[in-house]
Amino acid sequence: MQLEKPQRLYLVLAAFFCVNAVLAEFIGVKIFALEATLGIAPFEWNLFGQSGSLNFTAGTLLWPIVFVMTDIVNEYFGQRGVRFISWLAVGLILYGFLFAYAAIHLAPAAWWVGVNKDQGVPDLQAAFAAIFGQGLWTIWGSVIAFLIGQLVDVSVFTRIRRATGRGMVWLRATGSTAVSQLVDSFVVLYIAFVLGPQQWGYDLFFAVATLNYAYKMLAALAMIPLLYAVRRGIHWYLGHEHAERMHRDAHD
Template sequence: MIVFSRAQKLFVVLAAFFVANAILAEFIGVKIFALEDTLGLKPFEWNLFGQTGSLNFTAGTLLWPIVFIMTDTINEYYGQRGVRFISWLAVFLILYGFGFAFAAIHLAPASWWVGVAQNQGVPDYQAAFAAVFGQGLWTIWGSVIAFLIGQLIDVWIFHRIRRSTGERWVWLRATGSTAISQLVDSFVVLYIAFVLGPQHWSMDLFFAVGTLNYLYKMGAALALIPLLYLARSAIHAYLGHAEAQRMMHAAAAG
């Protein structure tokens, strides 16, 4: 009988939750929602780089702040190798999921299934399925490349700050690494998907939307700082303070 240590079980749980959130964020990201309408607020007409509009974001932004928290938590206890491993695993499984989604789109639909949701306002279920799960290749590659670059930058900045501050100021290394990594992530995904992609956004629109997405992500990351400390307390209670401290020192030492 194989017996797993608490540290091993914790890594499996954290990695599974991280990957699940990353995959869900990619798949639900096809939906664009209006933040003001969702919150019941009057539309905020922003004006940036000569562009105006309301606050519209992909539904994936609901989950990315959780991914940031998971990244920093794994970084804290399992170091750079732990974060790199789960980042590459997430990228592989995201591409794996999209691969099967595209395969499912091209399966011949049952004739009765195509119109099964007509009374719900969906006259062609096959077309709806293809539209939701068949995100453009430019969007998929842009998102995956931006995610991976952001993760690698995040883990590097996190440990640079940690070496300078020691174990103090958890919020600083978490927020600082997120601030830099998401600055890159927010603009890389839009540039690949919408500037290089078939829509050929103007640079003014690119900078305006990228800035709004970045401010939203940073606002959410700051709001979730208490969750980072809550996760830290829960991990120390589960592992025991001595074991948690040992893992943190080992992670910091690389």
């Protein structure tokens, strides 16, 4: 079956969106030190009576790309296009975690458990379970926050698009991200760490959520050139007139 260019474009965008969302969930178990990664002195933040260095989940490397893909899909395929890939991504994330848990409970081969002992991993089964066996509170918090954030993003994006017309792409992209990630940043931590077994206090919750939100907004601003670059690539691929017609039809 021969796909038309818009169909191929949507397929590529949807695939890239989903793989980034799924990967962000799985690599998010690692917490990295931003200052040490960049080779700079630790930045000692102090918020709501809490202090520390800048530590983030590795998933933050990919979520800004998900934001850009959300806005691009919204530009050319509208709210229905974004909602479909958002639900698809949630389904794939849950599917991935289901089989990760199934793999954890497979009986390991005796020789495999200690195969990396010389590399400092005496029990590979325990390491595998620790990496892929994220707590249910964390999984549900992340999935619920992601879905709510996506639905908020598409709604805010459309409202700004109607108010500004086809211009000011940066405004609707940044504005929708600002609102959706405010929701996402607080919901995921509230479910995972306040309601969850760790029982964070509200001072710690607000401090970490605020810091994560600030990071996401800086990343979103840094992604604006990428947003424009992708739009130019789409116009080149589809042809300017076709791209403009899709853009108009998506929001009429």
